[in-house]
Amino acid sequence: MQQVFIELYNYRPAWTDRPESERTDFAKKIVEAVNGLASAGVEIVAYGMNSPDTDHRAPYDFFCVYRVPNVEFQREFERQIAASGWYDYFEQVNVSGDAKDAEAVLLGNARMVRPVSS
Structure with missing residues (x-):
């Protein structure tokens, strides 16, 4: 069954302490990997910045939203x-x-239905 995967994230000091050139090199590797996701059946719904004006805002500055083909792919994506x-x-x-x-x-x-492990 199709899965939705949402990442919420903030910078760690290890990121902010790196020189911009190293951050750019790492980001380019991630961009390359993300660009390859479509061929695996992943739909990138959105990457974005969490607006400071969001009501009941989650304490994360950035988000990514994907649709992935199935739970097995989802677990591999996480790995x-x-x-x-x-x-x-x-x-x-x-x-x-x-x-x-x-x-x-x-x-x-x-009915108070809760998620169960797959």
């Missing part, structure tokens, strides 16, 4: 992010799960 060294430079939390119908999720909330 690749970790292997890239990303978490050394960015404090990040992730949100992922099956893409579902709004009514099904909201009515499930009424």
Whole structure:
């Protein structure tokens, strides 16, 4: 089943302490990897900056939203992010799960349905 994967992140001191040239080199490697995601069936919905004016704002400055083909791909995607060294430079939390119908999720909330491990 199609998955949605959301990354929320902030800079770590290890990122801000690096020279701009090193940050640029690392960012270019990530851009190259991201550009290859479409051939694996990933839809990049958005990359963006979390507006300071967002109501009940999450304490993260940046976000990425993807649609990925299935949970197996999702888990591999997560492993690749970790292997890239990303978490050394960015404090990040992730949100992922099956893409579902709004009514099904909201009515499930009424029944107190909680997520289960896949």
